Amino acid sequence: MQSPNNSDDSSHPTETPFTFTTTRSRRISSTQPSSTRKPKSNPHKYFLERTEKNCPKHLTDSQRNKWFKVAKKANANAQLVRQLPPFRWPTSHSIQPIFIHHLTPHSIIDSVLHKIRDATVYVIDTESDPPTPFRSESLPALIQIQAIHHENSTSVLIIETQFLPYPSSPTLFRRFALFDIDQIKHPVNLQAYFTTHWNQTHPHLSSCPTQHHQSQINLDSDSDSDYDLICTVDTSKIDDDLQFNRVTNKSTCTCPDDIRPYKDPTNQWALQKAIKVTFNEALNKLHTMNTWACALDPILTTDYTSDSTATRTDMIVYAVNDVCAPARLLFQLDHLIIRHLRSSSLSTTVPSTSLPSSNSPEPQSPEPSTPEPQPSLSPLHIQQSPEILSDQEHVPELPMYFVLTDSHARHIKEPIITPHYQALVHAISGLRWRDSTHPHLSALSIIKSSSISTYLQSSAALMFLIGTNSLRYDDAAKVLQDVAHTIEYIHTTYPHLHEKQQIAVVATFPCYNTSGIFKSIHSLLSNIQVYNEALHTLSNQLNFTFIDFHITDIYLSSDRMHLHPDYRYLIPNSITHYFNSIFQHHTSSRTHTRSQSAIQRRNQRRHAKLKLKQQQFSIKRPIDLNWKPIHVKQVLKQHHIKYARILEVRNHIVPIQFNNAKDRDAADTSLPDDIFNSEHFHQYFNAEQ
Incomplete structure (x- = not known):
């Protein structure tokens, strides 16, 4: 899809699945080392300072006009940002993009492909670095891909093209060959679609000299098939999104700007202006001409200054908003390609009603209800109705599990209650394994408190979700000592929690929030991995x-x-999954909870049955006085005979019992009648001596 005019990128919603592959390799080389390309915190700063006084004297009239035009656009962007609220979509939450580069683990690639495998509508956007005196062509920097799941759920991938595992530095986006253009089934020309929609809803005034509307563009024409996903971008001038109303000699339109912002029908809508007139929001274009090949993902850089981090964060927001803006316009305009993804079209469960009897009054039409927003993924519903909760609270045999966690599970406000058990989640922000300065944030101190010890005495299992706060400030070896001390205290104080599965410790999650002790992301992640x-x-x-x-x-x-x-549901789901396994384990091993006398009676019955069975499968052999039971067993072992019991010798006869007829018949064939006579005894055991 071609978005309203974007000079430095190309946004194309398409309805087709896509795939891409990545291999481990070295980072591609470029004309300038990526580590030295630092972004500017305010790329428009020098444009905003342009005046008649500081305009270079050597510029020609044409160059002078362009010089002031850039300044005018930068000032217009700054004014727009000051006056209007910032653009955001979805409005319910911020989008966290997924970065793709040569350091991206294969597990993340697999997770991404799994998550977006069912998406059919995508928006593709690009960012480039402008040419320099040392490079005549624009340098591809980013490919942003938005996979639209539905109106309130979307995934954004940011491919940092200068950090992909390619053998050489490509100069055009099309060389990446990430997509086959033949797979693009329904490219949408948003520029034409928005122009047509605007002209239809904002016709010329009757007083306007223009006697007819602008020619509408046939959206189904064959020309749409020529739009490519990847394009070469001319960034020699600052963002053309900041266009101004141009009145040319060809235009006769006199309508106000709020009806026809562009008087010349050949002018194209700027994406920023389309967002402004549609949502009354500001799509900030401050970073359009910034240095994009600067490693936005913190993993790729070692520049962790506050200014650099803030600038990269703003650029990430810009990249996400730039690829999401066309999709939001499509939803607002109710385009056919995304109509099935609207929230109102999502299926909702409607309770069935019984048919009224013939004597019953005719039912009234129900009031239309607003469908509840659907979650982007399927979280675990852990809350139940008050009636069910009240019934379950009076079931004394319901086992209780206890979870002590830091802020990662603070969103779990209610106990997790199932028909088989209940789990209490106690979350404390800032909790560490041990904190001598702040006992209220120390897991060991909390466990020793009277309020928590009461829970532990009656808990059938205990889970710890702790570690991030400890590992941000302490070495992994010290934290492990604190863990060991805590576990040993629990084993000593609560002997009923003696089984391995009754105490669980969750692995610490990845964390990129560095501290004064671990100042780099690499050192922090390494500490977590070692732990x-x-x-x-x-x-x-x-x-x-x-x-x-x-x-x-x-x-x-x-x-x-x-x-x-969007992913908080993973924690209660994982907690419930583990406690389900514990409950199933205890259910399968309930026989071990019988009394000792009951177990003894059961074993006696089993032994009696087995004894009767073995009596049915036996053989007898004469035996000399020299033979002892140990000698008989050795001979049976040498002949690979599977026997059950060797009975007491009576009248020089030894009975041998078996568990089945097969073993008995095999022994009867292998053992001759005189196997246990005096001659064989000396033959077997004198030879061994």
């Missing part, structure tokens, strides 16, 4: 369970530490 690996080993030594919720960095929110709201 998780050693924690798994420690679990076998101290008899507790190590659990991995399989949380990756694609699930994190903008604070780079907690889970994004």
Whole structure:
């Protein structure tokens, strides 16, 4: 889809699945090392300072006009941002993009492909660095891909093209060959579609000299098939999105600007202006001409200054908004390609009603109800009706499990109640394994408190979701000592929690929120990795369970530490999954909870049945006085005979019993009648001596 005019990118919603592959390799080289290309915090700063006084004297009239035109556009953008609220979509939450580059783990690639496999509508956008005196062509920097699941759920991928595992630096986006243009089934020309829609809803005034509307563009014409997803971008001039109303000699339109912003029918709508007139929001174009090949993903850079981090964050927001803006326009205009993805079209469950009897009054038409917003993914519903809760609270045999967690599970406000057990979740923000300065944030101190010890005494299992706060400030080795001390205290104080699965410790999630101790993301992630690996080993030594919720960095929110709201359901789901396995284990092993006398009576019955069975399968052999039971067993072993029991010798006869007829017949064939005479005894055992 061609969006309203974007000079530095190309946005194309398409209805087709896509695939791409990545391989581990070295980072591609470029004309300038990526580590030295730093973005500007305010690229428009020098444009805003342009005046008649500081205009270069050597410029020609044409160059002078362009010089002031750029300044005028930058000022218009600044004024728009000051006056209007910022553009945002979806409005319910911020989008956390997924970065693709040569350091992206294969697990994340697999997760991305799994998540967007059912998406059919995509928006493709690009960002480039402008030519320089050392490079005549624009440098491809980003490919933004938006996969639209439905109106309130979307995934955004940011492919950092200068950090892909390619052998050489490409100069055009089309060389990446990420897409086959033949797979694009329904490209949408948003520029033409929006222009036609605007002209239809904003006709010329009767007083306007223009006697007819602008020629409408046939959206189904064959020309649409020529639009390519990837294009070469001319960024020699600052963003043409900041266009101004141009009145040419060909235009006779005199309508106000709020009806016809563009008087000349050949002018194209700017994406920024389309967002302004449609939503009364500002699509900030401050970073249009910034340095995009600067490694937006924090993993790719070592520049962690506050100014650099803030600038990259703003650029990420810009890249996400730029690719999401066309999709929001399509939803607003109710385009056919996305109509099936609107929230109002999502299926909702309607309770069935019985047919009225012939004597009953005619039912009234129900009031139309507004469908509740659907979650982007299917979270676990852990709350139940008050009636069910009240009934379950009076079931004394319902086992209770206890979860002590930091802020990662603070969104779980109610107990997790199932027909088989209930789980209490106690969340404390800032909780660490041990904190001598702040006892109220120390897991060991909290466990020793009277209020929590009451829960632990009656809990059938205990889970710890702690680690992030400890590992941000302490070395993994020290944190592991705190874990070991806590587990040993629980084993000593609460002996009923003696089984391995009754105490569980969750692996620490990825965290990119550095601290004064671990100032780089690499050192922090390394500390977490060392801890998780050693924690798994420690679990076998101290008899507790190590659990991995399989949380990756694609699930994190903008604070780079907690889970994004769309993925918070993963925590209660994982907790419930583990406790379900514990309950099933206890259910399958309930026979071990019988009394000792009951177990003894059961075993006696089993032994009596087995004894009667073995009496049916037996053979007898004469035996010399030299033979002892140990000698008989050795001979049977040498002949590979499977026997059950060797009975007491009576009248120089030894009975041998078996568990089945097959073993009995095999022994009867292998053992001659004189196998246990005096001659064979000396033959077997004198030879061994």
